Amino acid sequence: MQRPLVISHTRPDCDAYGSLIALRSILRALGRDPQILAFNPIPRTYSFLERFEFIPVWGRDAGSDALAGTDGVIITDTCSYSQLEPLAEWLTSTTAPKVAVDHHATRDVPVDAAVIDDGAAAACLLIHEWAKLMEWPVDDDAARALFLGIATDTGWFCHSNTDARAFAAVAELTARGIRPNEYHVMVLQSDTAARVRLLGEALHSLELFCQERLAVMTLDAATFQRIDARTSETENVINEPLRIRSVIVSVLLIEQPDGPVRVSFRSKAPIEGYVSADVDVSAIAARFGGGGHRRASGARIEGTLADVRRRVVERVSEELED
Ligand SMILES: [Mn+2]
CATH class of the missing domain: 3.90.1640.10 (inorganic pyrophosphatase (n-terminal core))
Structure with a gap:
């Protein structure tokens, strides 16, 4: 070459x-x-x-x-x-x-x-x-x-x-x-103000499932418009719910103006006597046509935000209830 x-x-x-x-x-x-x-x-x-x-x-x-x-x-x-x-x-x-x-x-x-x-x-x-x-x-x-x-x-x-x-x-x-x-x-430490506001919006949308072991956040297209944030400014937002002691899996759904919903997954690695579940989120993402790593993955999923959210919550819940 x-x-x-x-x-x-x-x-x-x-x-x-x-x-x-x-x-x-x-x-x-x-x-x-x-x-x-x-x-x-x-x-x-x-x-x-x-x-x-x-x-x-x-x-x-x-x-x-x-x-x-x-x-x-x-x-x-x-x-x-x-x-x-x-x-x-x-x-x-x-x-x-x-x-x-x-x-x-x-x-x-x-x-x-x-x-x-x-x-x-x-x-x-x-x-x-x-x-x-x-x-x-x-x-x-x-x-x-x-x-x-x-x-x-x-x-x-x-x-x-x-x-x-x-x-x-x-x-x-x-x-x-x-x-x-x-x-x-x-x-x-160089974020735009919009990005920090976006983090606030994401946290505001936070919902917990499966005995607070699954955290789900949603950002719709209108929110990005309202606070003048860009979809490129969502990096690391998904990690915030992992601060919660009980949370094992964090999911962030982002509605894109035209195109499929962008879904990111993170999971905590097991720690003996502290974090018991071991959820492979690359396998979950793969079920939706995506991929990535065991602890960090993503997929683009066709459907409305609400519909995609329901399907993803269902799928991750199965994993956490095993
Ligand atoms: Mn890399």
Whole structure:
């Protein structure tokens, strides 16, 4: 691959943007001419990413012409057509070899080579380990991007995917001069007022089921309009009900003006003598045509908000009553 195209999932998170940024600089240092493409512009909640070199966006900065010289495709932080929609058709027809770098359990894109490990906390962790193994040069920008991907995908080193591997990687990256607190401020203390109001609306909608073990929040399209919030500003809202001692599963339903209801799932990992249930939310999401991780997953479900909500509550309740 001399001119690989590097892509990641739609509605990119910091792990997706971070892996694009890191792969671009690593590939360049290896003498290649990579082209990275994000499927959505950087949302205002991630404006700190503008401190990095420009990230071109499909449909805005690049179109089909851009695919012409591509002699390979690197897909990172996903490997599922449903998350690669804008190029899904092209991916099925191109003869360019494909490489996946992914830490998700669900996959349906056939690839020629893969760095896949669903035990890795982040795609950025896999890139860090891969580069280290191959002794590829990682410049300061790549290091910062990798740190961001790992820090955010582990929920700032709190989620159940946080492990020695993740800490070892961030220890090495931090030793290069990264100041974690600066990123904490940029990522977690840089919300718009609308986003915090959105959190308030979500909490206001909170309902508990199954002896308060299931938390369900709903955000309808009118709410987004009323408080001038965007659907890209819902990140982490779903984690808030997990503060409740009894809650094992948290569900957030988001009504999109046109299109299916977006449903996210989170579950607490079992802790001996403290959290008894072990709910695999990727399996629940898969039942609705979605996917993800055991503790964090999502699906897009056709139907009205009320109808989707009823079906989801029914399905998760079955799981919790087992
Ligand atoms: Mn990820």
